[in-house]
Amino acid sequence: METPLFLRKKKLFFVFTSAAKPVWTRYGSETDLSTFIGSLAAILYKFQNYYTGIQDSLRYLRTADMYVVFLCTEALFYVCISKGKDSLESLYNQLRMLHTKVISTLTDNITTMLISRPSYDARNLMGGTHSALDYLIRTTAVSPSMLDAFMPVPMLAQHRSQIQLSFKSHLDDDLLYGFIMTSTSIIYRYCRKGENIHHIDTSLLFNMLASHSSLRSTMSWTPICLPNFSDKGFVYAYITFLQDSQVGLALLSDNSAAFKNLKACGDAIETEIRGLLPIIEESVKSIPYSVSICGIKEFKHFIYMTKAVDQYTMSGFTPSTRDFLPEMPIDIYKRTLRRYFAAYKLSNIPEFFKGNYTKIDTYKNEQIVALRTNEYVLFASLSSMLPAAAVVQLTTQLLRWLKSQEQDFFIMR
C-alpha cells in the first residue's frame, strides 16, 4: 500500500473525539485521515477492553525509531507520532499544551458537549486556529517545559518599573491582566491585586498574539479562555499595537462590556510608554544573549528559573522564535535540552528528593548540571574536562551572578 504523504513527516499530531471523529491534524486534511484516526482510536479501545476495571489508558507505544504517545482527556483524545529524538516527557507536555489550547479556544464546554454528543463534528469549531496550533507545537518542542515558567526579555529594572508605573497610574476596575509584548517576547505583565496569573495562561495569550498576524493591523476585542483563571468561560482581550512599532499592548477583562474602559486605559498607558519604545525595542533585540555575559568562560549554556516569580531566562537560544547564536546551534540546543530533561527526571520523585536536588551528568563532550532548591532551578552545560570540585565551585559562582541579575532578567512584583 502506498504511504500517504503526511505519514512521512517527522512529527504528527492528531486530535479526535471518543467517537473517532477528527478534530484537528497537523498535516493532511481531517477528512483524508478519518480511516487512520479510526485505527488509532481502535487501538486505544482495544487496550482499554483488555484492562477493564483499571483506571488507566494506553500511554505510549514504542518502536525502534518512533514514539506513539496518547493523551486521553474526558472527551478528546490527543496522539503524537514522533520520529525525532524528543523525550517522552517533552511529547506529553506538547500534547497537554495542545489540549490547553483547544480549551482556550472553545472553553471546557466542549467537553460537556462532546460527552453528550461524541459524534459531533468539532472541526469547524477549530476553524482558523491551524497556524496557532502549529506555532504552539514548534515552540513547545524547544521549551524547558519542566520548569513551569515563561521567559521575559531582560531589561534594566528601572525601565521595567517605569512601565509598571504607567500601568499602576491608569488602573481601571475592569482591568484583570495587562501585558506589553511583541510577537516574539514578553516585556511586562500586570495582574490585578488579589488575583494570580498562571504561566500557562501567560503563554496562551502570547501564543495568540504571536501566531495571529491579523491582530497586528488594527485594534481588537477578542475572547480568550484562560483555563487557569476559569475554563468555563471567556475573558476579553483588548489588543492594540503602538503606532509604527512591533510593540503590542494587551489588556484583559472578565467583563465583556469593558472595551471602552480598557481602550481609554490603553490609550493612557500608550501615551506614557511611547517614550520607552526605543528601550523596549532594544531589549527585544537583546535575546538570545551570549552565555559569556556571566563572565565565566567554562559555561556553554545555562537556564535559570527563580521560584519567586514563574519565569526563567536562558543563554544562546530563544524558544519563542527558535533564534540562536553560533555558540548554541539549534541541534546542539535540542540535545542539551534533552540532557537537562534527563538530569531533572529523578527530581520529580518526592520520596527521594524532598529538598535540594543536585545532579551532574558527564557526557563525552559536556557535563550537565541540574540543581533545584526551594528558591531556584538551574541547568547548565560545562566543558567535560573539568573535575567535579571545579564544577561545583563554578556553579556556585554562576548562581551568585544570576542572583545578582534577577531584577533585570525577570518581571518582579
Add this chain to the structure above:
Amino acid sequence: MDDNSAQAKVVLLGEAGVGKSSIVLRFVADTYHSDIEPTIGASFLSKIVNLSEGTIKFGIWDTAGQERYHSLARMYYAEAVAAILVYDITNRKSYEAMKNWHKELVEQGPKNLIVAIAGNKEDLVEKEQVEMEEAKSFAESIGAIYKKTSAKTRYGIEQLFKEIAIKIKDNRSIVTREKRGSIRVTSAVSQQPGVAKEKKCCS
C-alpha cells in the same frame, strides 16, 4: 453634538472567508491582500467620510466569521446603528448564513438598525452561485441596502458605505427633529408628540 458631524458604529457579519476584513481594509486603508489571516474575535477600525450634508465618523467592528464566535457577535452588534451582512456570491451556503444573520438581528438586534447586504467577490462573477436578482429582492423585502462589492477591485465598496452614511444621516435628522419636538413637549406645547410620531412613520 454638532449637527454636521456624527459618529456611527457599524458591524460586519457573515460567514468565515466571505471577505469582511477585506471590505473593511479596502474601505479604511484602500489596501487588499489576497491571503489575509482569519480575524479572531473582532477588530475595530475607524474612518471619517465626508458627505455634502456633513461628515460622519465610522467606528467599524469587523467580526470573526468562525462558528465558535457566533454567540459573541451580539456583543458587537448590540450598540451598532448599522450592520453590513456579507456573503460570497460564489458560495450559496454563505448566502443562507447571511439570511440567518438577518433573522438573528430582527430577533435580538437593536431597534432601527440599518441593514446593508454586500454580495462580495464580484470579480469572480463567472462562478456566481447566487443571482443578483434573488439577493436584491430579498434585500428589498427586508428594507435593506443592497450592493455587489469586490474588495479586490474596489467595486461598490465606497458606494456601500456612502449609502449607509446617507441613511444614517437621514435617520439622525429625524431623531434630532424628534428630540427638538420632545423639548417642546416638556415645555408643554400641545400636539408636538403627534408630529414626532408622524415623522417616525416616514423613516
